[in-house]
Amino acid sequence: MSAKQSVHIISHTHWDREWYLPFEKHHVLLCKLMDQLMETLEADENYKSFHLDGQTIILDDYLQFRPEMKEKLQRLIDAGRIHIGPWYILQDEFLTSSEANLRNLQYGLKDAAKWSSNVSKLGYFPDSFGNMGQAPQILQQAGIDTAVFGRGVKPTGFNNTVSDAEDYESPYSEMNWQAPDGSTVLGILFANWYSNGNEIPVDRDQAQEFWKKKLADAEKYAATPHLLLMNGCDHQPAQTDLSEAIKVARELFPDYEFIHSDFDHYINQVKQSLPKDVKVVNGELRSQHTDGWGTLVNTASSRIYLKQLNQKGQAMLEKVAEPLASLAYLAGEQYPHHLFSYAWKTLMQNHPHDSICGCSVDEVHREMVTRFDKSRHVAEMIIDDSTAALTSRINTNAYRPYGEDAIPFTVFNTSGWMRTGVVTVELDLERQYYAKGVNRLELLNICTDNRILIDEHGQEYPFALTDLGIQFGYDLPDDQFRQPYMARKVRLTFEACEIPNLGYKTFAFVKAEKPSVADTLIHHPREMENEFFIVHFEDNGSLTVTDKMSGNVFTKLCVYEDSGDIGNEYMYRQPDGEKALTTEQIKAEIRIIEDTPFQAAFEIVHHWGLPSRASEQLDSEQSQLVWFTARKSQRVQETTPFTIKTIVKLEKHGKGIDVTASFDNQVTDHRLRVLFPTEIDTHCHYADSIFEVAKRDNQPSSEWKNPSNCQHQHAFVSVHNQEAGLTIANKGLNEYEILRDGKNTIAITILRAVRELGDWGYFPTPEAQCLGEQTVHFKIIPYGNGSYTDAYQFQIPWVVKQASLHDGDLPLTQTSLEWSGPKLAFSSMKVAEETGDVMLRWYNLSDEQETLAIPQPLTFYKSNVLEQESTKLENEISINKYEIVTIGLKKKESSRP
Structure with a gap:
C-alpha cells in the first residue's frame, strides 16, 4: 500500500420505506430528511454529494409532500450533488421473482433517466438478506460492473484477521463476484457495515478516538489504499457539520487523505489499485460460512400469507397478464404500458427487504395486503381486456353446426411449454338483460344435462358440471352505459389436453346426447392411479407414491411436523431440548371426495392437539431484550385442538400430485412444516432461485452452529441422483430445509407464528402469529429423469374466457411461438415500450451450451435485460451455460398474430 491512504467518506441514508414505523410515518421523516439535505447542500459547497440509497421511489415519495421542491431537486441532481438510481426500490433479492428483480432495475433506470443522464451505475444491495447468484450477469447485461453489499460473505479469518484461508470466501472487502455463467463484477462488502462512518465527531478529542478505531477497522479488510467510510445509517439525517468534521480529521491525521467522496470516484480509485490476489467468490452469497444465526433466512417463513399474495401477484403480472397482452398486441391491440407500470410499481412497493420479508410492525403488513390487492386488480383487468380482444378475433363459426x-x-396457456391440466370455467348458458326484461322462470327451466364438451375436431371431453343457478352480472361496454343482466350459470371442470405454449385452444359446450362415462382413477378405497403414479394412503394420512416410470417408491410423504418457536420475525428458534411433534402416530380420517374420469381426490383429516403457546417467560425475555439465542422459554403443557384438512388430487395425465392443506391456526409461538423423506443418496440438492436452479450442499459448513439449516426457494426444491428424484413445488412457500436425518427429507414450512419483530428493540407484533384460517398449496413430483417444467407451470393459473359464435381472423387453436431447447426455462413475454418489439426471455438451466431453435420465419435479435437491441439472429441461437438470454421479436415483420 502507498504511504498515504485515502479515506472515502460517502454520505447516504439507508432508507427503509417502512419497518419499525408504518410507511406514512417514515414518509414524514423522509420529507424532513430531504428538506434538510437540500438545505445543507445549498448552504455548504464543501458538502460535496449524497447517495440516495439507490431508490428512485424516494423521489416520488418526497414530491408527494413537496411538489414545489422539484426544480431545486432537479438542480442538485444535475450538478451531481445527489446521486440516484439504478433501482426503483431496495428489494429482497431471494423473495422476489426473477422478473420482479429485472422490473425493479428496468423501472428504476427509466425513472432515474427522467431526472438525469448520469444515473448511478452501481449494483447497490446494502441490506439484502443474502445476494442472488445471477446478480453479476444481470448487472453486466445492464452495463454495471460493480456491486456493493452488506451481507452474504464472510471476508476474514478468526478474530477479524485478514487471512488467505480456504474456509473463507475472501480475505478482503474487495473481491471478484462471479455468476454461474462466468460474468464477473467487482464486489465490495461493507465489512464494517454501511454505517461505519456515521456521525463523525467535530470535537477533537472525540474525533481522535473515533478515527483511531475506524481507520484500524477499515484497514483490516481493505485490499487497496482506499478506505470506505459510509456516513449514514437507517433513516439517518444528513450530517450538517460533516465538512467541519472532515477538516478536523485532516488536521488530526495528516498521513491520510480524507475525501468527501461518492461511489463513482471511490470505485474508480479502487479499480486502479486492486492487488492480484483478490479472490473470486462464486454464485449465491448466503452467509454459509458463519454460525448460521445471522442469515435472516427465516424471514422466508414470516407471515407466509404475504409470500402467497406476492407469488400470486407476480405470477398474474409476469406469467399471465404480460403474455396475454403481448398476444393481443400481436393481434393488433394496444399494449397497456401505463397499466403495467402502475401494477408493477404498486407490487414492488411491497418488495423492500423489511416489507416482503414480513419483519416489520403489523401496520406495515396490513398496508401491504391492500397493495397486493391493488396490483392484482389491475392485472386482472388487463387479463380480461386481452382475452376479450383475442376471443373476439377467433373464428368460432366451426361450432355453429352444433x-x-x-x-x-x-383456454389460454401462458406458460412457455405445451400444457395439459384440469381447468375450471364458469359459463353463462343464457343471459337476459334488464333492459329487455328478465324471466326468471324461463332461466330456471334451462336444461343443464343435455350437453357435451368438444374441441374443434369433435373430440369429446369428460367433464364435471355444477349448476350455479341464476346469478347477477353486468357488462361495461366501451360505448354505452353499463348493462346489468341475470344469467343461468354452470361450472365445468375438465382436463384440457395439449394446450399450445403461449397460445390457446377453443372448446365448445354444445347440445347433444350426453354419453355415460365410467372411467375412474380409483381402483381401491385407499388408492388412486394414473399412467405415471400409484398414490396409496396410509392409516396416518401419509402417502406412499410409486413412480411407475422408474419403479421408485416414496413412503411417509406429507407427515406434518410442529415445533415451538421462541424467535422472532427474522429467525426461527426452537426451545432448548424440545422434540418436535408429528402426525406420524395419529390415525387420520380418509375419504374419497372426487372420482371422475379425469381427476381423483382424497381428503385427509388430522385431529391434533398442540401446545397452546410459549410460557410467560417468553414475554419477559422479549421485553427485556434477551437475544433470541439465549432464551430459555419453553412451550406450555396446555394443548389446543388443531385440525388439518388435506386434499390430495391426481389428474389423469398429471405428472405430479397436487396437495392443498387447510387449518385454523389458534396456536401461537410455533412452526408447522410438511415432510417428504426422499431416501435418495446424494450430498446436494437443487432449489429454484433467480434465473437459476441453484445447487446447494445438504450439509452446512464446519462453522455452522444453528441446529436449523433452512434455505430460500421459489418454485420448487428437488433432491435427485441418477436413479431417483423428488421435486416439491409450491405456491408462496419460500422456506425449506433438507434435514440431516439420514433420509435427505425435504421439509417445507407452511406456517411460522411469532410475537415480535426482533432486531434492535422490542416491537410486539401479535398479527405475526398468523391466527385464523390458512391454506397452502404444493405439488409432489416424483421422477426418474425428469424436468422442472411441471413445477414452473404449477405457479401459473389457467385463464379461460367465454366467447360467442362469430367470424374472425384467428384460428380456434394457436401458438404464438414455437421453440425448442430442452435445457432452457422460459421466463417472460412482454412488449418493450421504447421499440414496440416483443421481448422473450429464457435462461439455461445447465452447465452446458444449449441451442434455442425458433423455426418460424421471424425477424429477431439478441437483447439484454434492459431490452436494448444488439445482434440480429438466425433461427438457432447458441446459449451459453447458465446464460440469461433476451430475444427481441420485430412485430411489423412477424407473420403470425
Missing part, C-alpha cells in the same frame, strides 16, 4: 346455442370458450 346449433346457435353452442357456447364456445377459449
Whole structure:
C-alpha cells in the first residue's frame, strides 16, 4: 500500500420505506430528511454529494409532500450533488421473482433517466438478506460492473484477521463476484457495515478516538489504499457539520487523505489499485460460512400469507397478464404500458427487504395486503381486456353446426411449454338483460344435462358440471352505459389436453346426447392411479407414491411436523431440548371426495392437539431484550385442538400430485412444516432461485452452529441422483430445509407464528402469529429423469374466457411461438415500450451450451435485460451455460398474430 491512504467518506441514508414505523410515518421523516439535505447542500459547497440509497421511489415519495421542491431537486441532481438510481426500490433479492428483480432495475433506470443522464451505475444491495447468484450477469447485461453489499460473505479469518484461508470466501472487502455463467463484477462488502462512518465527531478529542478505531477497522479488510467510510445509517439525517468534521480529521491525521467522496470516484480509485490476489467468490452469497444465526433466512417463513399474495401477484403480472397482452398486441391491440407500470410499481412497493420479508410492525403488513390487492386488480383487468380482444378475433363459426346455442370458450396457456391440466370455467348458458326484461322462470327451466364438451375436431371431453343457478352480472361496454343482466350459470371442470405454449385452444359446450362415462382413477378405497403414479394412503394420512416410470417408491410423504418457536420475525428458534411433534402416530380420517374420469381426490383429516403457546417467560425475555439465542422459554403443557384438512388430487395425465392443506391456526409461538423423506443418496440438492436452479450442499459448513439449516426457494426444491428424484413445488412457500436425518427429507414450512419483530428493540407484533384460517398449496413430483417444467407451470393459473359464435381472423387453436431447447426455462413475454418489439426471455438451466431453435420465419435479435437491441439472429441461437438470454421479436415483420 502507498504511504498515504485515502479515506472515502460517502454520505447516504439507508432508507427503509417502512419497518419499525408504518410507511406514512417514515414518509414524514423522509420529507424532513430531504428538506434538510437540500438545505445543507445549498448552504455548504464543501458538502460535496449524497447517495440516495439507490431508490428512485424516494423521489416520488418526497414530491408527494413537496411538489414545489422539484426544480431545486432537479438542480442538485444535475450538478451531481445527489446521486440516484439504478433501482426503483431496495428489494429482497431471494423473495422476489426473477422478473420482479429485472422490473425493479428496468423501472428504476427509466425513472432515474427522467431526472438525469448520469444515473448511478452501481449494483447497490446494502441490506439484502443474502445476494442472488445471477446478480453479476444481470448487472453486466445492464452495463454495471460493480456491486456493493452488506451481507452474504464472510471476508476474514478468526478474530477479524485478514487471512488467505480456504474456509473463507475472501480475505478482503474487495473481491471478484462471479455468476454461474462466468460474468464477473467487482464486489465490495461493507465489512464494517454501511454505517461505519456515521456521525463523525467535530470535537477533537472525540474525533481522535473515533478515527483511531475506524481507520484500524477499515484497514483490516481493505485490499487497496482506499478506505470506505459510509456516513449514514437507517433513516439517518444528513450530517450538517460533516465538512467541519472532515477538516478536523485532516488536521488530526495528516498521513491520510480524507475525501468527501461518492461511489463513482471511490470505485474508480479502487479499480486502479486492486492487488492480484483478490479472490473470486462464486454464485449465491448466503452467509454459509458463519454460525448460521445471522442469515435472516427465516424471514422466508414470516407471515407466509404475504409470500402467497406476492407469488400470486407476480405470477398474474409476469406469467399471465404480460403474455396475454403481448398476444393481443400481436393481434393488433394496444399494449397497456401505463397499466403495467402502475401494477408493477404498486407490487414492488411491497418488495423492500423489511416489507416482503414480513419483519416489520403489523401496520406495515396490513398496508401491504391492500397493495397486493391493488396490483392484482389491475392485472386482472388487463387479463380480461386481452382475452376479450383475442376471443373476439377467433373464428368460432366451426361450432355453429352444433346449433346457435353452442357456447364456445377459449383456454389460454401462458406458460412457455405445451400444457395439459384440469381447468375450471364458469359459463353463462343464457343471459337476459334488464333492459329487455328478465324471466326468471324461463332461466330456471334451462336444461343443464343435455350437453357435451368438444374441441374443434369433435373430440369429446369428460367433464364435471355444477349448476350455479341464476346469478347477477353486468357488462361495461366501451360505448354505452353499463348493462346489468341475470344469467343461468354452470361450472365445468375438465382436463384440457395439449394446450399450445403461449397460445390457446377453443372448446365448445354444445347440445347433444350426453354419453355415460365410467372411467375412474380409483381402483381401491385407499388408492388412486394414473399412467405415471400409484398414490396409496396410509392409516396416518401419509402417502406412499410409486413412480411407475422408474419403479421408485416414496413412503411417509406429507407427515406434518410442529415445533415451538421462541424467535422472532427474522429467525426461527426452537426451545432448548424440545422434540418436535408429528402426525406420524395419529390415525387420520380418509375419504374419497372426487372420482371422475379425469381427476381423483382424497381428503385427509388430522385431529391434533398442540401446545397452546410459549410460557410467560417468553414475554419477559422479549421485553427485556434477551437475544433470541439465549432464551430459555419453553412451550406450555396446555394443548389446543388443531385440525388439518388435506386434499390430495391426481389428474389423469398429471405428472405430479397436487396437495392443498387447510387449518385454523389458534396456536401461537410455533412452526408447522410438511415432510417428504426422499431416501435418495446424494450430498446436494437443487432449489429454484433467480434465473437459476441453484445447487446447494445438504450439509452446512464446519462453522455452522444453528441446529436449523433452512434455505430460500421459489418454485420448487428437488433432491435427485441418477436413479431417483423428488421435486416439491409450491405456491408462496419460500422456506425449506433438507434435514440431516439420514433420509435427505425435504421439509417445507407452511406456517411460522411469532410475537415480535426482533432486531434492535422490542416491537410486539401479535398479527405475526398468523391466527385464523390458512391454506397452502404444493405439488409432489416424483421422477426418474425428469424436468422442472411441471413445477414452473404449477405457479401459473389457467385463464379461460367465454366467447360467442362469430367470424374472425384467428384460428380456434394457436401458438404464438414455437421453440425448442430442452435445457432452457422460459421466463417472460412482454412488449418493450421504447421499440414496440416483443421481448422473450429464457435462461439455461445447465452447465452446458444449449441451442434455442425458433423455426418460424421471424425477424429477431439478441437483447439484454434492459431490452436494448444488439445482434440480429438466425433461427438457432447458441446459449451459453447458465446464460440469461433476451430475444427481441420485430412485430411489423412477424407473420403470425
